[in-house]
Amino acid sequence: MWSREIFLTIVASLSLPVLCSSHIPNNYHHARALHIRNYVTSASVADSYDFIIAGGGLAGLVIASRLSEDPDTTVLVLEAGESGDDVPSFLNPPAGTYYDSLLGTSYDWAHKTVPQRNAGDRIMPWPRGKVLGGSSAINGMYFVRPSEVEVNAWKDMIASDDASSSEAWEWNNFLKSMKKSENFTPPRAEVEAMANIRYQADSIGAGGPMQVSYPGFMLPVVGNWLPSLEATGIASAPDPTGGKNYGGFVAALSINPTNWTRSYSKSAYIDPLPPRKNLDILVSSTVTKIIFDEKSDSASRVATGVEFSSTASGPRKVVNVKKEVIVTGGALGSPHILMHSGVGPKDVLDAAGVPLVSELPGLGQHLQDHMTALVVWDAKVETAGDIQQSGSEISKQAEFMSFVNSAIAYVNTSTLFAANAGEFQTNIRNALAESAETLVPSKSQEVVEGYKAIYSATEKLMPEGLGQIELLLSINSPGAIAIQAALQHAFSQGRVYINSTSIFDPIVVDPNYFSHFADLVTMREGLKLARRVGQASPMRDALGPETFPGPGVSSDAQIDDWLRGNAQTEFHPAATCAMLPRSQGGVVNAKLQVYGLANVRVADASVFPLSFSAHLASPTYGLAEQAADIIKTLYKTPSAPNDSSNNGDSDSDPNADNSSNSKNGGISLGSGIPSFSGAIWRTMICVVAFLVIF
Incomplete structure (x- = not known):
């Protein structure tokens, strides 16, 4: 019987891989040349820049790369985390993220929720990547887009304010x-056949910096997925x-197939660049606040600079901004920066002791996340976890270390609830x-109206052919197979x-899990469906007895109780700086400009106003690319020829994930980051699979 600890570890593994290492092939342990040409120190940073980007994560590095294509435009990136250049063996091998982790180190923000009243009063870990590339450097690398109807619903939510920009x-x-952002390479023929991979190449980009492909290694049991569905x-x-995206498929990944390495925003958009004198990147530097001109119009505050520091007790330094501050800290980091700058709900800022600069009741509100749980069986067939644990020659090969199992499915309410789907939707509407x-969780009428708008848009999507539940297959644990x-x-x-008053204190995270009845009911039916898929042929031939939650958890009441005590985050937080009308608690408009601020934008996953049936990396890359285009158009800056190659740069490492050495640069997709800390968790993660934010 599986212990609770092993179950929780598998949940994390199914939700988002973090980093890699102890079982990495020797060819990955190389002395990688540091990509220092665009790095500066606190002492050498310039006095002012056209654009200051607060956060060097997924979106921040995309925007920095694109804006600095214009040699007359100066750009500074301020990143609280480290560069990651010292730990390539943890960042590069895709499967390494399943077997070891940097959780609990300086590369992890190590956020935690407050106790969740409707989920067993549990405090849940919410780690995020604290490194150049952000969570794209440590996530599950899943390349999964949202559906057309979801994206258009988002557009419609902001169209009433600005139809043209929307x-x-x-x-x-x-x-x-x-x-x-993408450059697609089809899978190897034997991998495609074994896993029943289906794709349309013309739906994926070609020639972009981020590499999209499939692993170089596959196991036969993955081929059981689609016929069992x-x-x-x-x-x-x-x-x-x-x-x-409704239905079953084996998703592509953000993998560079020329060297089987992770492709993520730093390796794709920054490392391959030739020297750019107009782009500076300063790591280990936390943005403490945005500085505003006190004499500017109170309805349109002008940012004049950004204050930063390397430590809570260290000296503060201010860099001036000529054009804009672009906040790209993610669903947690962006509201954190803005609130400490005096922007946000007045009651929150007053209680924290931060002087109010611009009141935005919706900042930090509308937080949405994907919750997950899974069923585990003994495995009758060899799993990736078995191979990795064996220490065999195969387990040390780069192709095997590229294996990230991405067999998934999106399932609608008709499949979950059958004839009762309409009644379930009516109950939600009523x-x-x-x-x-x-x-x-706000007394603001604006925020209440925003809740209604998001709620209504979500409910109206239910009859459409899109997923209310995502199913994922995991074969990365030794001796076990799970469906999430x-x-x-x-x-x-x-x-x-x-x-x-200190930004070095963690932001408070309250996802309010299971506060609405529909979420628990939907997950209950999703767990039942996962069991049915496991019992269907040919998947059942690969499975032994169910070990977790086990046959003792079968009635609706038992499943509900179990979910309250065991469901975890899938690490896809969004909507804390929602793109909504200001009258609905919105934070940014259709041009990503923060309401009430003249020259501050937010451009990351925090602006999506409703949850997607997808992993967030792909849409976040698209958002960042669109943001760069919006800004360039405003300031009429040209787009330089694509120099996402090193153009003869002799300093780049031929083994690193650099588009300079091939067509395939790198960036990553997927969900987020795993969640457990401490030596025992790190040991367990070494033998477990991580799937899926950010």
Whole structure:
């Protein structure tokens, strides 16, 4: 019987791989040349820049690379974490993220939730990447797009404020931005055949910096996935990247197939660049606040600079900004920076002792996340975890270390609830008034209206062919196979907020899990569906007895109780700086400009106003590309020829994931980061699979 600890570790493994290492092939342990040409120190940073980017994560590095294509535009990136150049063996091998971790180190923000009243009063870990590239440097690398109907619903939510600008987020336009970041390489023939991989190459980009491909190694049991889904009534998705991701498929990954390394925002957009005198990157430097001109119009505050420091007790330094501050700290980091700058809900800032600069009641509100749980069986067949644990020659090969199992499916309410799907949706619709009155963690009427808008948009999407539950197959544990069920559209919304004057104190995270009845019911049906898929042929031939949660958890009441005590985050937080009308608690407009501020934008996953049935990396790359285009158009800066190659740069490492050495640069996708800390967790993670934010 599986212990609770092993189960929780597998949950983390199914949600998002973090880093790698002890079982990495020798060819990965190289003395990688540091990519220092764009790095500066606190002493050498210039006095002012055209653009200051607060956060060197996924989106921040994309925007920095694109804006600095204009040699007359100066750009500074301030990143609180380290560069990652000292730990390439942890960052580069894709499968390494399944077997070892940098959690609990300086590369992990190590966030935690407050006790979750409706989820067993548990405090849940919410780690995020604290390194150049952010969570794209440590996530599960899943390349999964949202659906067309979800993206258009997002566009419609902001269109009432600015119909013209909202067109940037219409599906066809947003798809172009996502594809701009990508360079697709088809899978090897034997891998494609073994896993029943299906894709449409013209739905994925070509020539972009981020590499999209499949592992160089595959196991036969993955081929059981699609026929078992079809036997359960879940059809295969013929073109999951083309706007219709409902159904089963084996997802591509952000992998560079020329050297089987992780492709992520630093390796794709920054490392391959030739020297750029107009781009400076300063690591280990936390943005403490944005500085505003006190004489500027109170309705349109002008940012004049950014204050930063390397430590809580260290000296502060201010760098001036000529044009804009672009905040790219993610769903937790961006509201953290803005609140400590005096922007946000007045009651929160007053309680924390931060002087109010611009009141935005919705900042930090509307927090949405994917919750996940899983069923585990003994395995009758060899798993990736078995091979890795064996220490065999195969386990040390680069091709094996590229294996990230990405067999997934998105399932709609008709499949989950059968004839009761319509009644379930009606119950949700009828509960809107009570939910808005009792479940919104804010007294602001603007935030309540935003909750209603998100709730209604989510409910209206339910009859469409899109996933309410994501199923994922895991074969990365020795002796075990698991199927995960993850909630994709939560009706429970939470918030993040500050409670001190120091940005070095962690932001408070309250996702408010299971506060709405629909989320628990949907996950219950998702868990039942995961069991049915496991019992369908041919998957059942590979499975032994169910070991977790086990046959003793079978009734609806038993499953509900078990979920409250065991469901975890899938590490896909969003919406804390939601792109909504200001009258609905919105934080940014359709051009990503922060309401009430003249020259500050937010451009990361925090602006998505509703949850997607997807992993967040692909849409976040698209958002960052679109943001760069919006800014360039405003300032009429030209786009330079694509220099995402090193153009003869002799300092780059031929083994590193650099697009300079091939067409395939690198960037990553997927969900987020694993969640457990401490020596025992790190040891357990070494033998477990991590799938899926950010």
